[in-house]
Amino acid sequence: MERGARVVRSTADVCETDASAYWTDAVCSAFVPVRVRPTAPAPLHGRVEHVNLDGLGFTLVRSGAQRVDRTRTLIARGGGDDVLANIQLTGEGRVGQDGRRALLTPGAMTLVDSTRPYTLEFAGPFSQLVVQVPRDRMARRSLARATAVALDPDGPARLVADFxxxxxxRQRADPRAAASLVPHAAGLLDCAAGWAQEATPGRASASALTRERVHDVLRRHARDPRLDVDTAAAACGISRRTLFRVLAEHGESFGALLRTLRVDHARRLLRAAPERTVASVAYACGFGGESQLHRAFRAVTGLTPGAYRAGAVLAADGTDRQ
Known part of the structure; x- marks a missing residue:
């Protein structure tokens, strides 16, 4: 699918007898393989609108009473390693994962990890916006204590949901403006994951707090070419061994986190300053040179910096063909 191209699938386009099967296929195509079944006598009907914004999926779902299951068997068949932010627009939904259940009312949001089993239940008509973020775009890689936690529409997470x-x-009216705002989405969802963890009983621990300090140092100093493990550990007041251990407990590594943050900075510069050379961008983002940026950029995005910049320009013109 072309980036920036909106894809719409609706059961109104098929006959009644095919509606439920078509709906299941539409949901699986938009997200990951799941099992969908109606919880009311009538066949399932619904509409999915999906658009890919710079690697992040934005999907509007409107449908009726149903249950969605992401099982271990389906996970084993494949699918992305993604974080899903479910924002309830109308109706109510229940989300279950990691032994927790969240009730979603309009304006509430919860996070789901696509690599572990989860359930979604809707007793009646509903609509949701689901934002799908590859895990390597988020600094917080472990969501074990943040999933299926209802982030209240009256709390700070409402700012993230509204954004x-x-x-x-905005993507519908002004794709170029929307593209310039996309880099902020993953960071805001990372904040929401932190709030969800704080809302989970028993979350606080010395290890978790230390990890937060490490992430903060990395976010603030990623563009400094002198930043290394020893410097970060000293800034956090811990040993390098402790730093490695704390990150490993959450499936993270210092090198991968730093690389992703620097590439994120490079993405923003490549888009915002097309007149800058790739070498200049590399140095501005903390890389030792253009070749280091090329290797890191391809590892994170699958593209070279030049190809990414060209794609961003085309997307801004509404003519992206990547």
Whole structure:
């Protein structure tokens, strides 16, 4: 699918007898393989609108009473390693994962990890915006204590939900403006994951707090070419061994986190300053040179910096063909 191209699938386009099967296929195509079954006598009907914004999926779902299961068997068949932010727009939904269940009312949001089993249940008509973020785009890689936690619409997470809903709407009217805002989405969802963990009983621990300090140092100093493990550990007041251990407990590594943050900075510069040379961008983002940026950029995005910049320009013109 072309980046920036909106794909719409609706059961209104098929006959009644094929509606439920078509709906299941539409949901699986938009997200990951799941089992969908109606919880009311009538066949399933619904509409999915999906758009890919710079590698992040934004999907509007409107449908009726149903249950969605992501099982271990389906996970074994494949699918992405993604974080899903489910934002309830209308109706109510229940989300279950990691032994927790969240009730979603309009304006509430919860996070789901696509690599572990989960369930979604809707007792009646509903609509959601689901934002799908590859895990390597988020600094916080472990969501074990953040999934299926309802982030209240009256709390700070409402700011994140409103930003994501507004970004999806802006893409319809002004794709170029929407593209310039996309880099902020993963960071905001990382904040939401932190709030969800804080809302989970028993979350606080010395290890978790240390990890937060490490992430903070990396975010603030990623563009400094002198930043290494020893420097970061000293800034956190811990040993390098402790730093490695704390990150490993959450499936993270210092090198991968630093590389992703620097590439994220490079992505923003490549888009915002097309007149800058790739070498200049590399040095501005903490890389030792253009070749280091090329290797890191390809590892994170699958593209070279030049190809990414060309694609960003085309997307801004509404003519992206990547």
């Amino acid at each position: 994501l809903v507004g970004l999806e709407r």
